[in-house]
Amino acid sequence: MLQVVKAPDPGADKAEVIEILVKPGQSVSKEMSLLVLESAKATMEVPCPVDGVVKEVLIRLGDPVTEGTPLFSVEVAGVEAVAMASQTPAASEPEPSGPVFTPAPEKPVELPAAIVNPAPVTTAAAPSQSLSVAPASLVHCGPAVRRLARELGVDLGRVEASGPKGRILKEDVFSWVKQSLSAAKAVATPAPASAGSGLPVLPEIDFSRWGEIEKQPLTRIQALSAANLHRAWVNIPHVTQFDEADITELEAFRKDQKDALKKQGVNLTVLAFLVRACARLLQEFPRFNASLAVDGQTLILKKYVHVGVAVDTPNGLVVPVIRNADSKSVREIALELGELSAKARDKKLSPAEMQGGTFSISSLGGIGGTAFTPIVNWPEVAILGVSRSALKPVWQGSGFEPRLMLPLSLSYDHRVIDGAEAARFTTRLAAVLSDIRILLL
Numbered sequence: 001m002l003q004v005v006k007a008p009d010p011g012a013d014k015a016e017v018i019e020i021l022v023k024p025g026q027s028v029s030k031e032m033s034l035l036v037l038e039s040a041k042a043t044m045e046v047p048c049p050v051d052g053v054v055k056e057v058l059i060r061l062g063d064p065v066t067e068g069t070p071l072f073s074v075e076v077a078g079v080e081a082v083a084m085a086s087q088t089p090a091a092s093e094p095e096p097s098g099p100v101f102t103p104a105p106e107k108p109v110e111l112p113a114a115i116v117n118p119a120p121v122t123t124a125a126a127p128s129q130s131l132s133v134a135p136a137s138l139v140h141c142g143p144a145v146r147r148l149a150r151e152l153g154v155d156l157g158r159v160e161a162s163g164p165k166g167r168i169l170k171e172d173v174f175s176w177v178k179q180s181l182s183a184a185k186a187v188a189t190p191a192p193a194s195a196g197s198g199l200p201v202l203p204e205i206d207f208s209r210w211g212e213i214e215k216q217p218l219t220r221i222q223a224l225s226a227a228n229l230h231r232a233w234v235n236i237p238h239v240t241q242f243d244e245a246d247i248t249e250l251e252a253f254r255k256d257q258k259d260a261l262k263k264q265g266v267n268l269t270v271l272a273f274l275v276r277a278c279a280r281l282l283q284e285f286p287r288f289n290a291s292l293a294v295d296g297q298t299l300i301l302k303k304y305v306h307v308g309v310a311v312d313t314p315n316g317l318v319v320p321v322i323r324n325a326d327s328k329s330v331r332e333i334a335l336e337l338g339e340l341s342a343k344a345r346d347k348k349l350s351p352a353e354m355q356g357g358t359f360s361i362s363s364l365g366g367i368g369g370t371a372f373t374p375i376v377n378w379p380e381v382a383i384l385g386v387s388r389s390a391l392k393p394v395w396q397g398s399g400f401e402p403r404l405m406l407p408l409s410l411s412y413d414h415r416v417i418d419g420a421e422a423a424r425f426t427t428r429l430a431a432v433l434s435d436i437r438i439l440l441l
Contacts, residue, residue, distance in 0.1 A: 001076045003050055004058075005034065007069040014064045015039035019150065022072070026054050034072060036146065037065055045143050052077045141168035148217050149173055174215055199234070221316030232378040237414040240373045240385075241422040245430035247389060248404045253436065261331065265338075270389070270406070271309065271363050272334035276439055277432045278384060279305045279325035282359055285425050289358045291379040292416050299416060308357030308377060309337060311344040318344050319377060321357045330439070365389060365406075374411045381416045384429075385409035406433065 007015075019036035022028060033045040034054075052074040059071055139156045145168055149156050152173065159176045161168040181204050207213050218226065250273055258268045282289040282305050291300045305326040308319040320340035322333060343349045360377040363386040374385035387407040393400040410426050432438045 002055060003052070003074050003076050004070050005046070005049060005072040005074055007037070007065045007067060007071055008044075008046065009067045010037055010039045010044065010065065014066045015044075017059055017061055017063045017065055019146070020057060020059075020061060021045075022054050022057075024054050024056055027077075028052060028054055028074065035059075036143070045146070046071065048072075048074065050074060050076050139168055140166050145170055145173060147220070151217060151220065151223055152177055170217075219315045221313075221318060225316055228378070229375050232375050236376050236378060238373070238376060238411050239414045239419065239422070241410040241412070241419070241426050242371055243408045243410070243423075243426035243430055244405045245408055245433040246394065246403050247406045247433050250433055250436050251389070251404050261334070266331055266335045267338050268331070268334050269337070270365065271361070271386075272330050272337055273433065273436060274361055274363070274384070274386060275307050275309065275322055275325050275333050275337070276328070276330050277429060277436075278359060278361060279307055279328075280432060280439060281425060281429055282307075283326060284428065285421065287417055287421065288382045288412070288425060290381055290416060291358075292381060292413065296415065302358050304358065306356050306358050308354075308360040308380075309340070310360065310362040311341050313345050313347075315347065318349060318354060319357065319360060320344055320349055320353050321355065323356070359383070361386065369407075371407050371409050374409060376411055376413055381413040382422075382425075383411050385411065 015037040018038045028048045029051050031047045034048050035046050037044050055075050056073045159172050163169045261268045306321045306323045307325040308321045310319050360383040362374045365388045369387045374383045376383050389404050389406040391402045392405045394403040
C-alpha cells in the first residue's frame with residue numbers, strides 16, 4: 001500500500017527544502033529523517049511516519065514547501081519485510097566502494113577540496129577515513145549536528161561517532177575536520193594560489209599550541225554574509241568617498257516631531273531622512289541606481305528605487321529593503337523601517353523582503369566611530385556608510401559656530417562610478433540633509 005508523506009506545519013508561511021536524506025528504493029523506518037526544511041524561523045527534519053520503502057521523491061532541493069505539500073510516496077511494509085530489507089542489501093544499490101555524499105544545497109563555508117572530496121591516500125590518512133562510509137541519512141545525530149556538517153561541507157557518513165548509542169556529536173565533526181586538515185596538509189602539493197581565485201592559499205594554523213581555544217561555528221546568516229562579502233570584495237574595485245553633512249536643522253526638526261509621531265507608533269530617526277534623501281539622489285544620479293552585467297560590458301539602469309538598510313541582529317547582519325522609497329514620505333519610511341527592523345530581530349523576514357535592493361545604507365551612528373569603509377552589496381554598485389554625528393566648530397563667514405556634523409562614507413564600484421561623480425553625489429547629499437526643504441520640491 002502506498003502512502004504519501006506530506007509536509008508538517010513549518011511554523012512560517014513556507015519553508016525551503018535544503019537537504020533530501022533518502023532516495024527511491026531505499027528502506028525507511030518509522031521516525032527516520034527523510035528531509036530537512038528551513039524557514040525564516042528555524043530548521044526542522046521531517047520524520048517518516050511508517051516503515052516501508054521510498055517509491056518516489058516528489059520534491060527537489062530548493063522547492064518551497066507549505067503545510068500539506070506532498071513530499072514522498074512510501075510503500076508501507078510489514079514488520080518482517082522491513083526487517084528483511086534492513087538485513088539484505090537491495091540489488092539496485094551495491095555497497096559503495098568510495099565516499100558517498102549527500103547533495104548540499106549551499107556551502108557557506110568553503111573548505112579545501114582535500115577535505116570535502118579527499119583523494120585516495122595510502123599514507124598519513126586521517127583515522128576516520130579508514131572507516132566504512134555510510135550514507136549521511138543513516139547516521140544517528142541531531143538537527144544541530146547536521147546543520148553544522150552542512151556548513152562545514154562534512155559528509156557525516158565518514159565521521160566516527162563518540163556519543164551514546166553511536167550518536168555523532170559536534171565534537172566529532174570538529175575532530176574529523178581537524179584530522180582531515182592534518183592529513184591533507186601532509187600529502188598536499190604546495191600551490192602558489194588557490195584554485196580559480198588567483199589568491200595565495202592561507203596556511204592552516206593550530207592556535208591551540210599557544211593556549212586554550214574554543215571553536216564556534218558561524219550562524220547560517222554569518223556564513224552566507226561572509227561568502228557574499230568576500231565575493232564582492234574580490235570582484236569589485238572599491239573606492240570610498242568621505243564627506244560630512246551639517247544636520248543641525250534636520251536634528252532640531254526631528255526632535256520637534258518625534259513625540260507627536262511616537263504617539264502614532266512611528267519612531268522618527270535620522271535614518272528615515274537618509275533613506276528619503278538617497279532615494280531622491282538616486283533619481284538625479286542614475287548610475288548609482290544601476291548594476292553592471294556579469295560580462296562587464298553592459299550597465300543595467302533600474303527605473304525603480306529600492307533602498308536596503310543594514311540591520312544588526314544577534315544572528316548576523318541582514319538587509320531588508322524599503323521598496324519604492326522615492327514615492328514614500330519620511331513618516332512612511334520611518335514606520336516601515338520600524339516594522340522591518342522588528343521582523344529582522346525576530347527572524348521573521350521573508351526572502352522577498354531582503355531582495356531587489358538597488359542601493360544600501362549601513363548606519364553605525366548608534367554605536368560610534370568617525371568613518372569606515374562599507375563593502376558594496378553586489379549586484380548593487382554603491383553603499384552609503386553613516387557614522388555617529390558630533391558637534392564641531394564650523395566657520396560661518398564671520399566666526400565659528402557649533403554645528404552637528406554627520407560623517408558620510410560612500411563606497412562604490414569604480415568600474416561604474418568615477419571619483420568626480422562620487423564627490424558630486426556626497427556633496428549633493430550633504431546639501432539635501434542640511435536643508436530638508438529640498439525634499440519637498
